[in-house]
Amino acid sequence: MYISEKFKSISPSPTLAIDSKFKQMKADGLDVVGFGAGEPDFDTPQHIKDAAITAINEGFTKYTPASGTLGLKQAVVRKLKRDNGLDYTTDQIIISNGAKHSLMNAFGAILNPGDEVIIPAPFWVSYPEMVKLNDGVPVILQTKEENNFKFTARDLISAITPNTRAFILNSPSNPTGMVYTVEVLREIAQVAVEYNLYVISDEIYEHLIYGSTKHVSIASFGEEIKNLTIIINGVSKTYAMTGWRIGYLAAPRELAKTMGSVQSHATSNPNSIAQVAAGVALDGPVDDLNMMKKAFKERRDYMVERINSIDGVSCLMPDGAFYVMMNIEKLIGREICGKIIESSDDFAQVFLDEKLVAVVPGTGFAAPNHVRWSYATSMENIKEGLDRLESMLKGE
Numbered sequence: 001m002y003i004s005e006k007f008k009s010i011s012p013s014p015t016l017a018i019d020s021k022f023k024q025m026k027a028d029g030l031d032v033v034g035f036g037a038g039e040p041d042f043d044t045p046q047h048i049k050d051a052a053i054t055a056i057n058e059g060f061t062k063y064t065p066a067s068g069t070l071g072l073k074q075a076v077v078r079k080l081k082r083d084n085g086l087d088y089t090t091d092q093i094i095i096s097n098g099a100k101h102s103l104m105n106a107f108g109a110i111l112n113p114g115d116e117v118i119i120p121a122p123f124w125v126s127y128p129e130m131v132k133l134n135d136g137v138p139v140i141l142q143t144k145e146e147n148n149f150k151f152t153a154r155d156l157i158s159a160i161t162p163n164t165r166a167f168i169l170n171s172p173s174n175p176t177g178m179v180y181t182v183e184v185l186r187e188i189a190q191v192a193v194e195y196n197l198y199v200i201s202d203e204i205y206e207h208l209i210y211g212s213t214k215h216v217s218i219a220s221f222g223e224e225i226k227n228l229t230i231i232i233n234g235v236s237k238t239y240a241m242t243g244w245r246i247g248y249l250a251a252p253r254e255l256a257k258t259m260g261s262v263q264s265h266a267t268s269n270p271n272s273i274a275q276v277a278a279g280v281a282l283d284g285p286v287d288d289l290n291m292m293k294k295a296f297k298e299r300r301d302y303m304v305e306r307i308n309s310i311d312g313v314s315c316l317m318p319d320g321a322f323y324v325m326m327n328i329e330k331l332i333g334r335e336i337c338g339k340i341i342e343s344s345d346d347f348a349q350v351f352l353d354e355k356l357v358a359v360v361p362g363t364g365f366a367a368p369n370h371v372r373w374s375y376a377t378s379m380e381n382i383k384e385g386l387d388r389l390e391s392m393l394k395g396e
Contacts (some may be wrong), residue, residue: 010129014364022358032356033385035373040240045288051280055273064272066264068095075279084217092256097270099234099247105259106230111136118159118167120151121366124174149176153187166198172205175372177318179213189225199229207238209320210297239281244274299375306386322376329369355388
């Protein structure tokens with residue numbers, strides 16, 4: 001059987017693989033606890049669901065413009081002005097089938113074969129694969145836990161080559177939850193302008209920040225950096241709308257036009273009903289968001305304190321998103337439940353097999369001595385999962 005070499009080079013998503021295995025085990029009646037998927041456990045707010053029901057009843061079930069409805073684009077423009085202080089017009093906005101699709105559009109629009117994209121690690125598992133799918137070359141910029149998993153302008157410069165076309169900025173970050181400060185962002189923006197590099201600014205977790213650090217879009221530092229920035233965002237995390245599959249991007253006009261043309265052939269329009277709901281989400285009240293943030297903060301604080309109280313593991317306090325990266329370096333080479341732990345993959349497999357707890361190994365994030373926990377699950381599940389971790393490490 002003949003298969004594309006490019007497609008054969010793509011690895012499956014480890015986060016979705018773990019989540020799929022967890023759901024199958026649960027369906028089989030096993031008492032499994034899952035911390036894999038990056039999905040809020042809250043329901044979509046009622047006023048958003050009501051808007052979708054109204055759209056169905058009113059017959060808004062036909063094709064829309066391929067790059068999204070004017071109404072939703074206008075809502076995105078208002079959101080960018082209100083939340084980020086950015087001025088865009090609707091012809092600079094592309095509505096897509098989730099933020100993943102927006103990222104694929106962005107890489108497709110800026111990359112030619114051999115172009116390099118700098119990806120700070122730990123990174124979201126899909127970034128390198130998306131770059132490869134669009135004939136680019138992922139260049140991994142390793143960060144350190146002692147630097148809160150963040151890169152500096154100097155680090156960025158060290159990774160730039162004549163083939164560098166862009167770099168990814170994910171703040172708040174998946175998987176680390178770290179947020180870049182205004183001062184560091186300004187320095188990074190200066191590098192982008194000096195070297196004429198595109199910035200793929202993934203801001204999907206912008207509203208899920210729990211400390212004093214504030215989200216600032218790198219595009220807000222002036223027209224030069226704005227003209228090099230492609231903002232990626234969506235409604236899945238902020239409004240608990242993962243299954244609605246609506247993402248969007250804001251980009252320079254010519255790039256947006258190019259991406260709109262490609263999307264018209266690749267997927268046609270995003271779901272018409274979900275677009276109506278997304279517009280209501282962006283323009284609507286934030287009461288449900290604030291409720292989610294309060295719960296996420298309580299879960300984060302408990303998880304971090306508890307992990308750091310267990311011998312053999314540790315973690316940093318994340319600023320945002322809903323993930324904790326647990327350091328298992330002290331467990332490497334140790335025997336747990338009869339198996340020598342040589343990697344985070346080994347640890348995750350033993351934890352799942354022996355204690356029925358699903359976490360994501362850090363290998364796919366380029367963080368081999370870490371595993372990712374999601375606290376987008378109930379406090380009851382978090383306590384149970386951490387009880388099982390402590391029990392396993394005590395040999396119980």
